[in-house]
Amino acid sequence: MTVRHLIAEQVLLDGELVPAHVEIGADGTIRRITRLKAGETAKRAKVVRASDVSAGEGMVTLKPREQVLPGNVDTHVHINEPGRTDWEGFATGTMAAALGGVTSLVDMPLNAIPPTVDVESLRIKQQAAASQIYVDTGFWGGIVPGNTDQLRPLHDAGVFGFKCFLLDSGVEEFPPVSPSQLREAMVTVKSFDGLVIVHAEDAKTIDTATEATIRRRPALARRMTSYADWAATRPQEAEATAIEGLIDAVRETGCRTHILHLASAAALDPIKEARDEGLPLTVETCPHYLCFEAEQIPDGAAEFKCCPPIRDAGNRDALWQGLQEGLIDMIVSDHSPATREEKYRGAPDLTHAWGGVSGLQVGFAAVADEARRRGIGIEQVSRWMATNTAELVGLDRKGSISVGSDADFLIYDPAQAHVVVASGLAHKNPITAYAGRELRGTVVGTILRGTEIFSPQDTSTALAQTGRFLASGTAGGGPVPGGAETAAVGVL
Structure with a gap:
């Protein structure tokens, strides 16, 4: 359904839940917002119907307890298509996003084949995504050894920034960069005011910790089933050391830089010092680092394995404190799914299992x-999950409910509890660390640019497949006119 009037007792406006009537234009942007008095929404709906005969079909009114929030913007998602589409895919991934309250996402340059490291590979990915996305979708480019000359063309083609690894990425087609290669890329990206995003763990620290762990208990070289043992091979110091080196690179180059999936509270002190110094540095963390603790993870539970690893309860509390203090800017899913074969490779030994948590559809409800x-x-x-992520990638028309913004909404019922069932998620592979977790609060609807993707009034109809491509450099970083099919053949 095309929505022209949204009336609810709880609409998030300027950081406050208030009664409001949101009017949406034919172009899918918010045309007018009228604040109402408590209990006035039913009367307002009657007035709108009386003054606009067509409003009946284009009006959504919600239960008093249901909340209207801006659609989430998830800037860290691995869709994996083409090349590893059996791990996920644009159809299943973006459907899961929509069902989880994410109306815009930015896809990582790996683990698709080819990775997005030049314009040709970007076009291949766009063609794979065309006409099958449920939410607005943008793309990151990648930094790998030898592709510095491709960064400006990728920027001009619409990617939102460039990801690199400081250690093995886990896939051979996306190798890590050395410190000198990173600085070379950062100088180039700085020249056009681009953004570099970094998986920051130190390989030498991890190698040393792995050797020490096995030296203490030689049997672990053959079989490592305990999550705590595996996590000890990627200690907090690996993140802190890499981040300290990265901050030096930011200081030297002045390049806007973003730290991906922070799991270690040990890195918060150098991050604070960098912020106090005024360096252009932002930081994200993920739902799994905020919702789980290593002490409670069962042996052999590969669905929890991710890099960096989930750490202890005290560290989790410190990450929440870092969010509240503003040292961590945002929360993103880092949705990194895999097939059962890859996820449980070598089970119950965790060493060879694919490292990544599948949680795109669940992340918002779990964090809330x-x-x-x-x-x-x-x-x-x-x-943390809509406004700040939109700001990171310059999506000026996303992440808030305001006049002129895209009419992207998440409808949330904070009182409706549910238990996560992996087979009930839209993810292609029914594997998730959240399986069996009871959550109070449920996403019951999403609206994208004024079109209901799914509705709290009608959950039986098929989801609306109305996603478009997003590109940096367009007005507000917004959807490319003409939709995904047009964008895939060269509008970006």
């Missing part, structure tokens, strides 16, 4: 539930 337990309101969760 954990935040509630900690006395943190949904308003702040929305800032």
Whole structure:
């Protein structure tokens, strides 16, 4: 359904949940917002119907407890198509996003084949995605050894920035960069005011920790089933050391830089010092680092394996504190799915299992539930998962409910509890660390540019496949006119 009037008792406006009537133009942007008094929404709906005969079909009114939030913007998603489409794919991945309240996402340059390291590979990915995306979708480019001359063309083609690894990425087609290669790329990206995003772990520290762990218990060289043992091979120091080196590179080059999936609170002190110095540095963390603790992960539970690893309860609490203090800017899924064969390779030994948590559809509800337990309101969760992520990639028309913004909404029922069932998720492979977790609060609807993808009033109809490509450098970083099919053949 095309929505022209959205009326609800709880709409997130300027950081506050208030009664409001949101009017949406034919172009899918918010045309007018009228704040209402509590209990006035039913009367407002009657007035709108009386003054606009067509409003009945284009009007959505919600239950008093249902909340209207800006659609989430997830800037860290691995779709894996083409090349590893059996791991995920644009159809299943973007459907999961929509069902989880994500109306815009940015796809990582790996683990698709080919990786997005030049314009040709970007076009191949766009062609694979065309006409099968449920939410607005953008793309990151990649930095690998020898592709510095491709970064400006990729930027001009619409990618939102460039990802690199400081250690083995896990896939041979996306190798890591050395410190000198990183600085060379950062100088180039700085020249056009681009953004570099970094998987920051130190390989030498990990090698040393792995050797020490096995030296203490030689049997672990043959079989490592304990999550705590495996996590000990990638200690907090690996992140802190890499981040300290990265901060030096930011200081030297002045390049805008973003730290991916921070798992270690040990890195918060150097991050604070860099912020105090005024360096252009931003930081993200992920739902699994905020919702789980290593002590509670069962032996052999490969669905929890990710890099960097989930750490202990005290570290989890410190990450929440880092969010509240503003040292960590945002929360993203780092959705990194795999087939059962890859995820449980060598089971119950964790050493060879694919490292990544599948949680795109679940992340928002899990974070909102954990935040509630900690006395943190949904308003702040929305800032971390919608507003700040949109700002990171320059999506000016996303991430807030305001006049002129895209009419992208997440409809959330904070009282509706549910238990996560892996087979009930839209993810291509029914494997997730959240399986069996009871969550209080459920995403019950999403609207993308004024079109209902799914509705709290009608959950039986097929989802609307209305996603478009996003590109940096377009007005507000917004959807490319003409939709995904047009964009795939060269509009970006």
